[in-house]
Amino acid sequence: MGGKDIRVGMVGYQMMGKAHSHAYRDVPFYFDTDATPKLQAIAGRDEEKVASAASKMGWSSYETDWRRLIERDDIDLIDIVTPNNTHADIAIAAAEAGKHVICEKPLGLTLEQSQKMLDAVKKTGVVNMICHNYRFAPAVQWAKQLIDEGRLGKIYHIRATFLQDMLMDPNFPLIWRLKKDVAGSGTLGDLGAHIIDLARFLVGELSEVTGMTETFIKKRPLGGMTSNLKPEIESHEYGDVTVDDAVAFLARFENGALGTFEATRYARGNRAGNRFEINGEKGSVRWDMENMNNLQVYLEDDERGLQGFRTINCTEEEHPFAGNYWPAAHIMGYEHTFINLMSELMNGIAKGDSPEPHFEDGVKNQAVLEAVETSAREGQWVDVSKLLDAVRL
Structure with a gap:
């Protein structure tokens, strides 16, 4: 077990929550990393279910509001395993609070939204990653x-x-x-x-x-x-x-x-x-x-x-x-x-x-x-680089 503890706060607890929780628990078993994940807290709206998930998956505590999770000073990393329409709000708030962020794919609902998420982590300098696990x-x-x-x-x-x-x-x-x-x-x-x-x-x-x-x-x-x-x-x-x-x-x-x-x-x-x-x-x-x-x-x-x-x-x-x-x-x-x-x-x-894939990869995937989608709607070839150029203006 290496390095300092990285206290993780995870938003969501269904299938991907199980996969991420299991991974955090097993990282120090197989890898001598420079930091060690600590399962600090998870968040979910249903108190009975999130309490049960926290107990089953080994989390120390839980919250019923993700905003409270981000406000806590004993959280270093926010992990987002929620439906896609919540990714941007959680990631941007986490970055603005100085928390590192890992987010399930796709990064956002739209390219413009994904770019705002990238802008937020760049502005604050927090470490960020998007969870395309098959690369690994x-x-x-x-x-x-x-x-x-x-x-x-x-x-x-x-x-x-x-x-x-x-x-x-x-x-x-x-x-x-x-x-x-x-x-x-x-x-x-x-x-x-x-x-x-x-x-x-x-x-x-x-x-x-x-x-x-x-x-x-x-x-x-x-x-x-x-x-x-x-x-x-x-x-x-x-x-x-x-x-x-x-x-x-x-x-x-x-x-x-x-x-x-x-x-x-x-x-x-x-x-x-x-x-x-x-x-x-x-x-x-x-x-x-x-x-x-x-x-x-x-x-x-x-x-x-x-x-x-x-x-x-x-x-x-x-x-x-x-x-x-x-x-x-x-x-x-x-x-x-x-x-x-x-x-x-x-x-x-x-x-x-x-590490790659990070939020910039998420934006490029989103493009x-x-x-x-544009091609299917309009029936023509679409230039990917032009979409990226437009969203970054």
Whole structure:
């Protein structure tokens, strides 16, 4: 256990709250970081539920108002795991109070709102991060290292998907993720944001996009989800779905690469089909989150007759983060991506630097999301850089 305690205040306590809480608790078990997270307090509106969550997940105290959490002088870091329409208010208030901030994705409801969040953390100099945990799978980090070392040569293509089937039932309730005023966008911002971030991380900045979206089921019964993520219908009344169910778009990258992207919750048989393939002049890599420890690698300079994709189990100590866990091939899971991310956050806070992905990455991801929405609405290619230039005026 290293460094000073970083006293964490988390707003929210559902699925992402569980993932973040678990990560904070396990960081000192696996990593010798320059600072150590301390589960100081969580906030939620329902006192009975937030008290129960605090007890179960190991938090020392709780609040029923996030503003009170930010006011406390025994909190160093604010962690935001709430619906998207609350991100900006909480993050800006936290930054203005001198608290470091980590926020779930997407950063804000809009590009303009996300930029205000970035401005706030820049003005106060607090350490900030956005929680794109898939970057922190050792196999993804290894793919990044191969690309950066030039092992694949010039990159030509990325194909990225995030396929789910959670909305196939037309009686699945109208949860907050299906309401534009709460979520900002639908599958695009929830799943598409992840593959956009991975593409930017691995290949580079996107320059222009053209896309389409579709909402297959326009009305759903009113309701929500239970604490264990089971759908819960609360009324016989129906409400309008105001976001996309599925999105597909093409992209050009600043380095000349081409990209194809698809995200949907209507791909029967796919629970979490977060996948990419990247092709370069000297080789290719493939990754599938449902088999997240493995990276498939093809290298053109292998001798003829032995060429083909090989499967690398990225659990050796040479693979980023993997050496902090178990012996080779003793498999890691989804939760370890959060532990890896939080270890970087702790080191960043100790050094006073914001680890990637930070709020600036969140703004750049948001620009792509907004460009895709604009393209789908207007039926034309949209320049991502122009959107960023406009919001920063």
